[in-house]
Amino acid sequence: MTTKHSAYELEQKRLDETIDLIDKEVDWITEEIKDPTDDYVKQIVNAGLAKTLTYLTQSRLKPYFGRVDFMKDETYDTDSVYIGKRGVVSSDTMDSIVVDWRAPVASLYYSGESKDAFYRTPQGIVRGEVKLKRNFAIEEGKITGIYDGAVKETINREMSDPDDFLDEGYIDEFLSASLDQTNDSRLKDIVATIQSEQNDIIRAEKDRPILVQGVAGSGKTTIALHRLSYLIYNYQDSLASKRFMVFAPNRLFLTYISEVLPELGVEDVQQSTFMDWAAKLVKPLMNKGWRILDPNKPLQLFFEEGENREAQRREARHRMHLKGSLACKATLDAYLADLIETQINYKRLSFIYSRTKHVFAIDGSEIKKLFMEHYANLPFRERLVQLRKHLKQQLNKMVYAHLRELKVDLDKQALAKFEKNIDTILDKYFAAWPTLDVFSVYTGLFASQELLEKFAPVELENRAEVLADTARTSAEIFAAERIETEDLAPLLYLQHALEGMSQAGSFDHAVVDEAQDLSALEILIVSLATKRNSVTIVGDIAQGIHAYRGLHSWDELMKGVYAGSSVQFYKLEQSYRSTVEIMTCANEVLAKIDIPDLFLAKPVLRHGTKPLYQHSEKAADEAGAVIQHATKLADEGFRSIAIVAKSMEQCKKLHKQIKAGLPEAVLLSSKDTEFPEGIVVMPAYMTKGLQFDAVILVGADTENYGRNEEDAKLLYVAMTRPVHRLVVLSAKNGLTELLQTAQVYMEQVTEQEV
């Protein structure tokens, strides 16, 4: 396979030549930019050259990872294209020595076709046949592996049902080799091993909503970021990466992903949680002295222990669910329409011209029609502006016609006075119209059961109870001059309807990661803030741990937010993160509950050791087991180890208990933004989206995880975080029922055996 490959000599020669050429490029660029210059244009050129120089210097000993031979239908010529992280062009000949992975022709390397292959260029589609797909493992300028599997794989797939391959967990040799090498759990670029179904998403059309349901570890976060890189490379004239936005669930996660961004050449994208971004926009709308409640309060309410919390949880669930739904949008729309219909007195607009006693008038019904129908698609405030403009023009026209009739020739000054008078008349007319302030309209509506009952859609499930709970508990929150994070999206929607959202269309492209955590209304707001619906929304319904908020089915977006648009839905079922042994156990958990639209992960064929399971009779012994396992895993060389308990309270307690035995363990909370290597202790709900070499799951017992959807999903999230090792610990009354069948796939150990 490696040095014995028949093409080894030729390929090594080609690599040596490429390195020589890069060295020449490095020399001339170094020479070119060595002297500082006052010439502004040259400064810009030099800055570009300096970037190229940095990349060439870093990549010279590994300038590419793949090759594709393509015979064009038109000419029957076969070109060999070498593909790397960035393109390399010889400045002597202007030949492309290495092609950037994002270039149109490079899609041949990733797409599954071999015969009837094609790629798109701005000039049109180029068709032909892929003769060879070759992967290289290169270290320090030496080829250490040549893999020609890719075309074989395609042919095999063509011959049998592609699903058979997925069922078998098919994996090509090169991918297998690169996954095996993973001893660093940080997010990294995957340009050398992007799979065909991932490539389709990365290269999907720019101006349409892309929705991706991908199982745990299927590469959703990774490919969403690669898509940004692809878009910026191919549309640099119309897109700017600083107008890209990545929404992710927490600040820790943002730090986690930001490390891969420079690798992908998109380091200056904006990143935020939806809440931080929305809060910034909503604050100027709020009354003085009002605050936004701590977003962690609901998590604690739902995941922390506490007595008599059931009623409180039910009310909160009703309220938060309604505020994130499209039913909320419908309620706001209906209320606004009613305000516009009933609160505005569409009076006749008239005035008398004192000189002639002529009455100029526009009928109230005409004004109403203009406002309610003609300008219906504009925000309220804009409608007022347009209506006023229109009325002024109409009055002016009438006045001029009248003056012409009377053959009165007014001088410039008199005309200006006339116009001023019309302005005064209009000022008076509109002064009687309500101002409809966003914040008061919203708080007024949601604190009133009567108004909610009047305007909420009739088909709302469990309507009476939901509306009563929502109005009563919202009124309580508002009375304390607070709003909660669930109020942000409805407030922004109302701002959009009344004033026009201040951030409307401000992003060139937006990525929503872990989209199952956002509500349909929040996703609608992201779309309103993004030009031409250019959004990539990735998530996994099976990892939706918030029963009280978030998406419960993709239909909420497909048939709701994006109904009537050219939305594209993709499914990723192959999982790349964890070993077969870990994923088998995790899948057993999901099988215990009944989730509609469930997508089970198919792990790639990467094997490891069985997850370990240890039960401690006494709860106090569990901490000892944690220390023992964590120390052993660290000794084995695993660099990132997460100790995961269900709640923050439990984590704090555990952290204290293990401190003496594991002084290096760091307790992470949702306020943390740094993501340290080594041993961390964190609650399960915060592990979402992250990955670790090993996870020690503490307290996997009946008391913590009941057989219900919420707990099962939370457990699943925690179990799908490790790349290599999983240890499950239980105490008290034994292993949770959710793991009963998974137990056969785990190796049970005792304290002495660890």
Ligand SMILES: Nc1ncnc2c1ncn2[C@@H]1O[C@H](COP(=O)(O)OP(=O)(O)OP(=O)(O)O)[C@@H](O)[C@H]1O
């Ligand atoms: N084509 C690929 N080649 C190599 N590694 C891959 C590939 N696709 C995904 N991976 C790896 O799989 C792991 C999981 O990727 P990522 O975190 O993007 O998945 P995810 O779908 O967002 O996961 P989750 O929903 O569980 O948070 C990462 O280590 C990533 O590098």
